[in-house]
Amino acid sequence: MCEKITKVNSWLSTVFGDQPVPHFEVNTRTVDILYQLAQSSEARCSDTALLIEDLKQKASEYQAEGAHLQDVLLQGVGLSCGSLSKPAADYLSSLVDTAMVLGVRDTSLGSFMPAVNNLTNELLEAEKSNRRLERELRALRKRLGATLVLRSNLxxxxxxxxxxxxxESAKAEERLLNMDFVTAKAKELSNRRERAEAQLLSRNMDKSITHQAIVQLSEEVSALKQEIIPLNKKLEPYMDLSPSPSLAQVKIEEAKRELAAIDSQLEMNMDFK
Structure with a gap:
């Protein structure tokens, strides 16, 4: 535990430098967390230092190779950077910039071609991905349009x-109001009918002169009138017969008596009505 605290304090002092280390609660959990951070930081610093050393070594190699190529150009060909024309210097600068963009080790054709091929392949893949994304975008726009139309319809x-x-709510409310009015009116009419019936009963009114009784008598009179019609039709053939035949006379007398009885009943009903 003491070793961890010592290492944590040393790491914090290195991190904050001249600034004071912020106060923190010293317990097992915080010390373990800071100890893991210190180890991770030291590992990253070590990796960074190795990378810096590697880059420095490559830079020195590039500088040595550049000095060697400059000596070759100066001694073998008699060229120097100052002796180059402006177009040649521009071309050389463009060549160097292109090599840096492509990330090649040198400016030879053998280094440029693979780099250009890789960029071409990446460009083709990007164009292919772009076309796929455009198709998906068109499909999404189409679905979005259909969705918007559906949303508008909904x-x-x-x-x-x-x-x-x-x-419908207004109609239902109106029907409820009408129903309440009809119910109240029906209740009022029922009460009035009951009071009228009670009043009629108190006056000992004959039920035979009520509307219902009169309607029933009218129906009976109509039925009797309908019964008379076929009897009159039966008498029509006998009206032209000679009074001499006794059988015809008997039939006529019977028909007359039946007709008289029906007329008498009809007159009684009509008088009663």
């Missing part, structure tokens, strides 16, 4: 449904 249907519900 909103229109919802508005129509809301209006229809409002109308």
């Amino acid at each position: 909103q229109e249907d919802i508005n129509k449904t809301v209006k229809s519900q409002a109308v």
